[in-house]
Amino acid sequence: MSDALSAFWLLVVSYSPELWVFGVCLVLGGCVGILAGLLGIGGGLLVVPALVWLLPHAGIHGDMAMHIALATSLASIVLTSGASARNHYRLGNVDLGVVRALAPGVVVGGLGGSVVAELVPSHVLPRIFAVIVLVLALQMMLSMRVTSNRPLPGSSRVFGAGSMIGMVSSLAGIGGGSLTVPYLSWHGVEMRRAIGCASMAGALIAVAGMTGFIAAGVGEENLPRLSLGYVYLPAWLGVISTSMYATRFGAAWVSQLPTLVLKKIFAVFLLFVCVKMFMG
Template sequence: MIDNALWLFAMCLALGSVVGLLAGMLGIGGGLVVVPALVWLLPKAGIESSLVMHIALATSLASIVLTSGSSARNHFRLGNVDFSIVKSLAPGVVVGGLGGSVIAELVPTELLPKIFAVIVLMLALQMLRSMRISRQGKMPGPIGTICSGGVIGVVSSLAGIGGGSLTVPYLNWHGVEMRRAIGCASLSGAMIAIAGMLGFIVAGVGDEALPSMSIGYVYLPALFGIVMTSMVTTRYGAALVSRLPTATLKKIFAVFLLFISMKMFLG
């Protein structure tokens, strides 16, 4: 079991380097990469198939807490974080993030990968659509923003993602410039991840089938491997944002989501 954990740790070091770059560049916590990667890696490390999806979601959210937090710090230094926007989204995303983890515990295990694949496909289509339509021009009122944040939180937690793939196009559609949208998404993503992670930890406590070195559904060898490298590479992704035009960022975002959705449906 120790050899399996060491192997998984090494693989997650490589995974984390990619996750950090994407987190900084696209404002995502990396869950769209981490979840499918862990679904493939965990069985090879001896994790029971019935636990794989829950562990993948929980560990992904735990890694996003640090990855998105690091990305948000770098974007703050670059002047890309608007705290008034983050404050308006915060109540909804926190409650929604916790709610998503509760729903995931109630859904049959075999349905979770399908739900994840559908969510990713919807995100890809939504982003492509946003490239063809004009902006609405302003943020909705407080109630509308809280409700929108709640939906983002539930979907994000249920898919083990930080919500950047929802928050970025949502903010951009409402007139927020792309770089600021990415910076705000990084900070709100950390909030979603904290709420979702806590929900999965509580749900997994007492499950004797979980491997050692687990806290609830969070598997520590995978988590440490991911965050050790992702927190280093996220600064390079954040720096790249300031050098790329908005249109290029949107194209990268849309292609990235399409690729992940296809891999999940095929795999």
């Protein structure tokens, strides 16, 4: 039975790698949506390493796989973060003044991250991703939440912080909520509003980063079929087709499952991903 199944998958991959990637990403998107709703994380932490593993199996050149994974992850975050931001705005969880203060920096940083990713050698980029994920995994494992009553600093310092958040997020293919929420909380923004503002900022980061990766990929040789710059459309369609729907299940299970324990389990998984990325 297993031999027949393997033969079937080999036939599908050889006949239509796009169809194979789309089918696998449908499953991936379901996992991403459940984890996003359950743990409040962005899907990039799961989408990027999954695509880095998946794309070479579909015949996509290994040196290009990381760029495509980052760009496709950001493109999917545009919709998921946008939907989350809309819901938070309807619930009154978005402080537009805070978002306006952050917006210039995160947009510039998001674009800058895509430029840096294009300049960095392909074999170094996975290790940069691994370092970023290592920090986020340790933060998740320790469940660090910092609070303070200090106000947001001046516009130049907020621009600098937003630029750093946007660049790091774009380099990791994530929406940046793991960075934005602690920053806003440290500066006295109530947690519920910090999460809402981070969702809107994450959508801006994703749009900027995705735009940069699309522009960088225009004219690039050896891109797979059905690509928009570095965004691989079959993978993108597969992820978003199920992730936006599956989010509701994760949200419904929040009160029934030990979320703190699940976060720590997911953090251990991220540590495993870091090791694999460092080892190439």
